[in-house]
Each structure stands twice: as C-alpha cells, then as structure tokens.
Amino acid sequence: MTPRSKSGARPRPLLNKAGHARLERHLAQQREQRCRIVLSGGPGGGKTTAADLFRREIGARVVVVPESATLLFSGGFPRSAHPQATTAAQQAIFQVQRHLEDVQSVLYPDRILLCDRGTVDGAAYFPGTPDKFFSALGTTLEAELARYDGVIFFESAAVGGMTIEGGNPVRNETLEQAVALDARLRELWMHHPRFVLVRHNASFFKKIALGLAELDRMVAEHAGDRDRGNRFPSSQPPRPLSQKNIP
Numbered sequence: 001m002t003p004r005s006k007s008g009a010r011p012r013p014l015l016n017k018a019g020h021a022r023l024e025r026h027l028a029q030q031r032e033q034r035c036r037i038v039l040s041g042g043p044g045g046g047k048t049t050a051a052d053l054f055r056r057e058i059g060a061r062v063v064v065v066p067e068s069a070t071l072l073f074s075g076g077f078p079r080s081a082h083p084q085a086t087t088a089a090q091q092a093i094f095q096v097q098r099h100l101e102d103v104q105s106v107l108y109p110d111r112i113l114l115c116d117r118g119t120v121d122g123a124a125y126f127p128g129t130p131d132k133f134f135s136a137l138g139t140t141l142e143a144e145l146a147r148y149d150g151v152i153f154f155e156s157a158a159v160g161g162m163t164i165e166g167g168n169p170v171r172n173e174t175l176e177q178a179v180a181l182d183a184r185l186r187e188l189w190m191h192h193p194r195f196v197l198v199r200h201n202a203s204f205f206k207k208i209a210l211g212l213a214e215l216d217r218m219v220a221e222h223a224g225d226r227d228r229g230n231r232f233p234s235s236q237p238p239r240p241l242s243q244k245n246i247p
Helices: 017-029 047-061 069-072 082-107 129-135 141-145 175-189 206-229
Strands: 036-040 064-065 112-116 148-155 196-197 244-246
Touching: 017 141, 036 047, 036 175, 036 206, 047 064, 047 112, 047 148, 047 206, 064 082, 069 082, 082 112, 082 129, 129 141, 148 175, 148 244, 196 206
Parallel strands: 036 112, 036 148, 064 112, 148 196, 196 244
Antiparallel strands: none
C-alpha cells in the first residue's frame, strides 16, 4: 500500500509504470553494447571493499569508477550540514560522478565498468525531494537509472546495529543517519529492473561473498547476452530483467 502524506494525498511514485516500461526497453537495447554495474547502499555496507576485491579477481576486464563524494571531500571540498552547502555539494558530486563514468567508458569501451555509487545516490543526500534534485540537474530518475545495466545494493551494517566506523576516512554519519540513508537509497535504486539487494549479515565475510557471487553472476549473464546478441532475430523479445533479494 502506498503511504499517504500528512495532507492525506497519496505521494506521486518516483517512477510510474510507463517509466518502468521505457527503462526496461532501453536496458534491453543496451545489453549488447556495454556492461555498467553500480554498487550502492547505505554507509558501511561494504560496496567499496566488494568493488576492490572484484577488480583484483578479474583484473583487466574491469574498471572501477571511484566514489566521487570521497574524491571531492578528501580533496578539500567543504562539507557542511547547511542546506545550501549540501545542495551545492551534491550537485558537484553528481557532475563529477557522471563525467568520471563517461571518461572511463570512452577510455575502456570493452571493459566492465564497476561504479562505486552512481548518479542516483545524490538524491538521497539532497535536502529536498528526489524530484527537486533531478530537476535542478536537468534530468530524471528514469534517465539516471538507465545509465546502469545492474545494481548491487549492499545494505548498511547500521541496519543490524553494528558499527560503521573504519574504512572510509571521510564518513561522518551516525548509526541513525546511516540507517535513514540506507532506506532512502534503497527506495531510489529499487526501481531499477535488475536490482539485487544484499542484506546485512553479522558476518562481513559472508555478506561480501554473497555480494561478489551476485556480481559475478550478473557480469557472466551480461557477457552471455552480448555473445548471443547477433544470433537472435530482431523480432525476438529480450529475456525479462529481474529483481532479487539476497538474505
């Protein structure tokens, strides 16, 4: 059931049925041309660790696009809770993320692009609504989701009440903030047709292993589609995309 706002009106869905249909068609058309996967999730989810391990495992076949927020904040970009400062920061992060992905796509057109967060993430950190975030940047949620062929979402350890300290030196969220961000990020990314949720696990190693297995499966499936692409008549519909939850 869709929750009602305080005024009693039902909020407009982030992506309607027509948008979902267009997104699926677009992704189906792109499957033979690229493989761009985004790793997202709340702070302390393990996505950066997963990206690094996967890169080490398959080497030159993958290019990792680093998290633009970490690049900016660790490089001296001011960080503030002031709404106007947060707005400016998230808009800058969006542009850097988008251009990083575009540059890597041009430089390595035949490699798997593994993105540590994506252009959608900023909407969860933005002080306004997601619609205002995308509108201010001249885009839409649908258009940004279409940039990625799959989403692996690592649920934050904060959801299980575990610490998120360590790892990223620029992380400053409390456990409560991390849980809230995890929920907002998931609400955005779950609209992607190939969304995989890797839930929190008391064992970080088990969680990462599950996430890496799903990432490997997604890459292998995509590679198979590209290899078979020219053998299918154009009238044959593509295989349906799927969403998946990993306990």
